[in-house]
Amino acid sequence: MPKKQKTGNDRRPNKEFLELVEISKSFPGVQALDRVSISVRQGEVHGLVGQNGAGKSTLLKILTGAYRQDSGKIIINGEEIRIKTPADAQKWMYMIYQERTLVPDLTVAENMFIGNWSLPGGEKRKNAKIVDWKTLNTEAEKVIKKLGFDFDVKRLVRDLGAHEQQLVEIARALAIGGEIIIMDEPTAALPRKDIENLFEIIRQLKKNGVTVIYVSHHLQEIFDITDRITVLKDGKKVGTYETSSIDEDQVIKLMVGKDLGQERKLTANVEQKNILLEVKDLTTKDNILKNISFSLAKNEVLGIAGLIGSGKEAVGRTLAGLKKIESGEIILEGKKILPKSPAYSINQGIGFLPSDRNLEGLVLGMSLRENVTLNILKKISKYLVINAPKEQSLVNGAVKDVNLVYSSIEQQADSLSGGNRQRLLIARNLCADSSILIFNEPTQGVDVGAREEIYDLIRNYAAFGKGVIIASSDLSELLKICNRIMVMSAGEITTTFNNDTLTEDRLLQELA
Amino acid sequence: MGKAVSQKNKKKIHLADFSGIILGVLAVIILSIANPKFISGTNLGNLGQQASINVLLSLGMLLVIVTGGIDLSVGTIAGFAGVLVAGYITQGMPVFWAIMLVLLIGAFLGAFSGVMVVYGGVAPFIATLCMQTIARGFTLLYTHSRSIFVSDETFLWIGNAAVFGIPIPIIIMIVLTIILQFVMRKTTYGRSLYAYGGNPNASYLAGINTNLVVLKAYIYSAIFASFAGIVLASRMAVGSPLVGPGMEGNAIAAVVIGGASLAGGTGNAINTLIGALIIGSISNALNLFGMQSYLQKVVIGFITLGAVLIRSLPEKLKKN
Numbered sequence: 001m002p003k004k005q006k007t008g009n010d011r012r013p014n015k016e017f018l019e020l021v022e023i024s025k026s027f028p029g030v031q032a033l034d035r036v037s038i039s040v041r042q043g044e045v046h047g048l049v050g051q052n053g054a055g056k057s058t059l060l061k062i063l064t065g066a067y068r069q070d071s072g073k074i075i076i077n078g079e080e081i082r083i084k085t086p087a088d089a090q091k092w093m094y095m096i097y098q099e100r101t102l103v104p105d106l107t108v109a110e111n112m113f114i115g116n117w118s119l120p121g122g123e124k125r126k127n128a129k130i131v132d133w134k135t136l137n138t139e140a141e142k143v144i145k146k147l148g149f150d151f152d153v154k155r156l157v158r159d160l161g162a163h164e165q166q167l168v169e170i171a172r173a174l175a176i177g178g179e180i181i182i183m184d185e186p187t188a189a190l191p192r193k194d195i196e197n198l199f200e201i202i203r204q205l206k207k208n209g210v211t212v213i214y215v216s217h218h219l220q221e222i223f224d225i226t227d228r229i230t231v232l233k234d235g236k237k238v239g240t241y242e243t244s245s246i247d248e249d250q251v252i253k254l255m256v257g258k259d260l261g262q263e264r265k266l267t268a269n270v271e272q273k274n275i276l277l278e279v280k281d282l283t284t285k286d287n288i289l290k291n292i293s294f295s296l297a298k299n300e301v302l303g304i305a306g307l308i309g310s311g312k313e314a315v316g317r318t319l320a321g322l323k324k325i326e327s328g329e330i331i332l333e334g335k336k337i338l339p340k341s342p343a344y345s346i347n348q349g350i351g352f353l354p355s356d357r358n359l360e361g362l363v364l365g366m367s368l369r370e371n372v373t374l375n376i377l378k379k380i381s382k383y384l385v386i387n388a389p390k391e392q393s394l395v396n397g398a399v400k401d402v403n404l405v406y407s408s409i410e411q412q413a414d415s416l417s418g419g420n421r422q423r424l425l426i427a428r429n430l431c432a433d434s435s436i437l438i439f440n441e442p443t444q445g446v447d448v449g450a451r452e453e454i455y456d457l458i459r460n461y462a463a464f465g466k467g468v469i470i471a472s473s474d475l476s477e478l479l480k481i482c483n484r485i486m487v488m489s490a491g492e493i494t495t496t497f498n499n500d501t502l503t504e505d506r507l508l509q510e511l512a
Numbered sequence: 513m514g515k516a517v518s519q520k521n522k523k524k525i526h527l528a529d530f531s532g533i534i535l536g537v538l539a540v541i542i543l544s545i546a547n548p549k550f551i552s553g554t555n556l557g558n559l560g561q562q563a564s565i566n567v568l569l570s571l572g573m574l575l576v577i578v579t580g581g582i583d584l585s586v587g588t589i590a591g592f593a594g595v596l597v598a599g600y601i602t603q604g605m606p607v608f609w610a611i612m613l614v615l616l617i618g619a620f621l622g623a624f625s626g627v628m629v630v631y632g633g634v635a636p637f638i639a640t641l642c643m644q645t646i647a648r649g650f651t652l653l654y655t656h657s658r659s660i661f662v663s664d665e666t667f668l669w670i671g672n673a674a675v676f677g678i679p680i681p682i683i684i685m686i687v688l689t690i691i692l693q694f695v696m697r698k699t700t701y702g703r704s705l706y707a708y709g710g711n712p713n714a715s716y717l718a719g720i721n722t723n724l725v726v727l728k729a730y731i732y733s734a735i736f737a738s739f740a741g742i743v744l745a746s747r748m749a750v751g752s753p754l755v756g757p758g759m760e761g762n763a764i765a766a767v768v769i770g771g772a773s774l775a776g777g778t779g780n781a782i783n784t785l786i787g788a789l790i791i792g793s794i795s796n797a798l799n800l801f802g803m804q805s806y807l808q809k810v811v812i813g814f815i816t817l818g819a820v821l822i823r824s825l826p827e828k829l830k831k832n
Binding site for chain 2: 364
């Protein structure tokens, strides 16, 4: 298991500690990183910002050993290092993910030294087979104290709050000698009040000489805690700036692509008089949605923008019958409805396409045909027996309408590419004759080439008197096809824009 | 990505599905060459009758396995059904109603297991393991550990008579296999069953009543098991409290040799029938060789393992 390898004893603060030199990485069809060079100083908090697709996650994956760069070097404290596996990366860098990676049924101390049980004993206990619990617990306590906290390391992780668990993960990094800690959207799962606690921990890390790379979409946080900011755009580094010498608006301008104003082809405003769907004061039992109200007109494509945790995906899931509703009204085509299950919502004419197609959308082991008719089994059967010719003709029609690329309708769904899988799901909803389509992340996992076609399908669908709601983290996508865009934050709708003169940086500003 | 991959996908799946059957058929061919008595009409008739019980158990088991679960109670439910039907008939109940009542009771036991799994969140392994013990207990209680002999002609006809020279148990097993194949391939229930086994989340999202799909699988499994117990009691002319424990093993083996994955989502009735016949044939052939039944168990264990390995090993190696 990983270990503390000091690369030299020259640790002056403000010295370039981690250097990425001309890192490039490409995937079929896309250059994810293009000669990116970043240098990070020892003991600084270095912010990394960029839109979706800018290359942030690819960069992080290279740093943590999940990917290998096509070209370029990684240098730590003057020496080039080769990261071939995640274990290699862990000699230097430790990543704190959005999801916790702790074992709930073990104690704090046990989690901190997981896989490194003999570490607390030092050299003399290096090959010991028996764990020295006393030393383990004492060492664990020491690390927690270093971060400015004090609690019982013998507590089970499952009994800790979200913020405390995050602290344990950070402490683990420190305990096994991590010199660089990368935090990816660390506040996504934290309640507002704990964010300041996190910042305190980061300041303590700085005091201990640890370097922090902070990745976030929340620009406000970046400005609160980082020393310098690196902006990525379209796989290239735009620049590295002292946080104190730049402001939010400037960063947004640097992050954003070309102005898409010219490219938009739709009429900006849709008559709000043919209302298809009305949502009034909707609150979900788990409180993810708080009193939201909006309406959707016929022929309209309504976008929902928001950061992680904003609730943008919950809107669709609630309308689809996947979330329990606490209070509020939903009126579809003049009729009050209460989505209590997917079967109910489908019956009412609501079509939902989840963001994770493979997990919740398609049955990958079944044929294309069977996937298309999965939600309309009653429609294609008589007395419980499936009418094969009827099924066949419905499927053929729908599959043609979406321009699905396939060799046989009987082939397995897992043989399809991402874009075709989405098309298959759209075909399913066409067969079901839904009056509303709701997409969560419509082009996630769809390569750039296929995206335009999906947008065309969506536009065509809306043109037939239907309504579409799209929740997406891709702002340019929303700007391309939506008539209006709602911005959500912390379960509420903060603003609704008409998409006539809206620009990407204005939208980003609203989100930050 | 693209065409090349999709072709490869198609081919690979086909092979894995039939690997167990290919292996088994090979074994059977080898055994029949080694001992020609195997192919004789009388022997095949015996073989069919003996295997029919396992076929019935396996068909029910198939449904549960397609949902990704397992039913460890089929053996003892069959045993319970056997003694119950024997008891009712010797007490004077008309054969038809006795059978109906026993099937109903079996359905109830299956429903109980199903409710535990679906609404109680109990793992299928545990829920049906407990039912296995419960049914066993009921069997011993009901019979006071004594066998119940049946002499009713109508009842004995089921397990011992023949129509057009074909023994009734063989007719039953073939008819039920065909019916189940139809249900699984051509009805909304069957489609929902495979969908659930393939991806429970996606099925739920597509509006399928997943709770009902799973519950029904356990009910049907218990009904098939009860029917198996009834046929067996008829064949042996006795409701014996010794019958039951252990029978689920061969049922699971048959389903697996027939190509179904224990993870759910695949498998069909006809292949399961073939799987059960393969097991039956091997037992039968080994009998003709004079091999002890205990050793036969070892052989069948290895063959079942082989059938599963052919499927799982390539996947595992690919991961590395």
